[in-house]
Amino acid sequence: MSLIQPRTLKGFRDYLPSVMIPREQMMQTAREVFRSFGFAPIDTPVLEHLEILTGKGSDETDRQIYRFQDNGRRDVGMRFDLTVPLARFAAQHVNTLGTPFKRYHIAPVWRGENPQAGRYREFVQCDFDTIGTESVLADIEAVAVINNLLATIGFDAFTISINNRVILSGLLEHLGLSQKAVPVLRSLDKLAKIGREKTAAEMCKVAEIEASQADAVLALAECDGDAESIFARLPEITGGNETAASGIERLEQIYKGALASGVPASRLKLDVSIARGLDYYTGVIFETTLDDLPGIGSVCSGGRYDNLAGLYTKQHLPGIGASLGLDRLLAAMEELNLLPDASTPAPVLIAFFDRDFRDDYLRLASNLRAAGIAVEVYPDAKKLGVQLKYASQKGFTIAIIAGGNEWGESRCQVKTLASRESVDVAYTHESPDALVDVLTKIIAAAN
Numbered sequence: 001m002s003l004i005q006p007r008t009l010k011g012f013r014d015y016l017p018s019v020m021i022p023r024e025q026m027m028q029t030a031r032e033v034f035r036s037f038g039f040a041p042i043d044t045p046v047l048e049h050l051e052i053l054t055g056k057g058s059d060e061t062d063r064q065i066y067r068f069q070d071n072g073r074r075d076v077g078m079r080f081d082l083t084v085p086l087a088r089f090a091a092q093h094v095n096t097l098g099t100p101f102k103r104y105h106i107a108p109v110w111r112g113e114n115p116q117a118g119r120y121r122e123f124v125q126c127d128f129d130t131i132g133t134e135s136v137l138a139d140i141e142a143v144a145v146i147n148n149l150l151a152t153i154g155f156d157a158f159t160i161s162i163n164n165r166v167i168l169s170g171l172l173e174h175l176g177l178s179q180k181a182v183p184v185l186r187s188l189d190k191l192a193k194i195g196r197e198k199t200a201a202e203m204c205k206v207a208e209i210e211a212s213q214a215d216a217v218l219a220l221a222e223c224d225g226d227a228e229s230i231f232a233r234l235p236e237i238t239g240g241n242e243t244a245a246s247g248i249e250r251l252e253q254i255y256k257g258a259l260a261s262g263v264p265a266s267r268l269k270l271d272v273s274i275a276r277g278l279d280y281y282t283g284v285i286f287e288t289t290l291d292d293l294p295g296i297g298s299v300c301s302g303g304r305y306d307n308l309a310g311l312y313t314k315q316h317l318p319g320i321g322a323s324l325g326l327d328r329l330l331a332a333m334e335e336l337n338l339l340p341d342a343s344t345p346a347p348v349l350i351a352f353f354d355r356d357f358r359d360d361y362l363r364l365a366s367n368l369r370a371a372g373i374a375v376e377v378y379p380d381a382k383k384l385g386v387q388l389k390y391a392s393q394k395g396f397t398i399a400i401i402a403g404g405n406e407w408g409e410s411r412c413q414v415k416t417l418a419s420r421e422s423v424d425v426a427y428t429h430e431s432p433d434a435l436v437d438v439l440t441k442i443i444a445a446a447n
Helices: 017-036 059-064 083-097 136-153 165-175 178-188 191-206 211-221 227-237 242-260 326-335 355-370 384-394 404-408 433-446
Strands: 047-049 067-069 075-078 101-110 122-131 158-164 268-270 284-290 300-304 319-325 348-350 375-377 398-401 411-416 421-426
Touching: 017 101, 017 122, 017 136, 017 326, 047 083, 083 101, 083 122, 083 319, 122 136, 122 326, 136 158, 136 242, 136 284, 136 300, 136 319, 158 165, 158 242, 165 178, 165 211, 165 242, 178 191, 178 211, 191 211, 211 227, 227 242, 227 268, 242 268, 242 284, 319 326, 348 355, 348 384, 355 375, 355 404, 355 433, 384 398, 398 433, 404 411, 411 433, 421 433
Parallel strands: 158 268, 348 375, 348 398
Antiparallel strands: 047 075, 067 075, 101 122, 122 319, 158 284, 284 300, 300 319, 398 411, 411 421
16 A cells, blocks of 8 residues: 655645744733733634625635535635624624623634745634724724733834724825725735835726826825824825814824823834725724834734624624734744744653652652643653753753652752753652742743
8 A cells, every 4th residue: 555645735834842832822822911901702613604704805815715515505615814704703693792892813714825934824813803882992902902912922123003094085085086995905005015106007007096196195105204293294195184184183092092001102103004905994904013024024913894794784883903913923933033942831851760760750740730830751761861862852941850869868850951950959749849949940040
């Protein structure tokens, strides 16, 4: 019988422990941050009726949906993000949930797009959203969550760019282009990638607008500088339009509120050029980039989508939220050498080289776990050198060594693997506190 070649599909990947451990830690960090703001967990099915998913993003998004007929000949699709299923979820359960409803959702999504650095066809999103309120406080809180999330994960140098779609809507209204907002937005979203000249040409061709109109839209997108100067220039750029004025006022409230919420000014940027590719955003929008690796793109983005749930219910359910690109962020951390060099979640290895004391090793491990210290017992009674080599390769912080002499003298040898320093610590199964204290201090210092 011929062997089947072990391989993965294009755009999909395996996660080895060295990556999966920080991946799970990042998800746990996200949960803790979300919960600290009062967001509650939910989950939705991987598969949705196809009509739930299609037409909610862009034509490109529709092409990327994994779709098929199930055994009941129903047209179904795999979710391409977590926001569209949320809209269906909220419409279906709003009477039970009440509003405002704050949720987070950490789960895989699938898109049949061309894989590239940090982008895969299967990836995990970490979303948080507030449904059922138009309050500017919810918008401000979203910025604060993004800031806390990235900072708690371990990043210091990142930029949260914010804009308000209402400002552009007001300009388009002023230019008589309100009916052409979608093609204009899609072209504008490419500005950073293809430059001004090509963006203007595409806007004129795809949206069928005049060159002067495209120039006016790009003049808004190119409004740059510090926050004070941008706010001062926006009314003139938008022609004094009332809709734009309301968008400018709200964006200023969000900016000032974010600073009051503890977001450092160095991390907050007004960027009226960002439009976001998905068509359902109607208000404030966010994009977060890493200052040390901007080329990888936004690692946390989102915005306000006041009309999305209207596809499923007549009840008005405005929403605001953002999504952390977990796998893109992990790819960035790998490139920046920020991932810990370890393939074990346990910091302590108990060496096992004396079979006569097998049960003592097991009781020692049980005592340490009861004290909250993760520990692995080496399974075979091999030479100590072999076990210490294993400990170093796996990234353990500490090795505990105890043979007949140590057990007879009620002590253990604690070896810090990075420094190769050893210390004898008093230990009995009835009194493990001294050992627990030493281990706790060494682990804390290593982290």
